[in-house]
Amino acid sequence: MGRPATKPARLRDGFYIEVKSQGSSAIIVRRDTKEQMITAAEDYSRTKIVTILGEMKNDKWQND
Numbered sequence: 344m345g346r347p348a349t350k351p352a353r354l355r356d357g358f359y360i361e362v363k364s365q366g367s368s369a370i371i372v373r374r375d376t377k378e379q380m381i382t383a384a385e386d387y388s389r390t391k392i393v394t395i396l397g398e399m400k401n402d403k404w405q406n407d
Contacts, residue, residue: 359396
């Protein structure tokens with residue numbers, strides 16, 4: 344079994360949204376392009392609560 348990881352997980356480069364249902368924990372969803380992220384956010388927003396997190400590049404959030 345081994346011991347648990349001590350290093351935090353790295354996020355891949357891409358665009359991220361956070362999706363959650365009412366009263367449950369959130370799931371982070373990654374898309375390759377901004378257009379794909381916006382389309383996914385629109386699809387999920389019909390039934391879930393969506394928060395757009397932004398773009399991750401080289402382990403840093405990009406400010407737009």
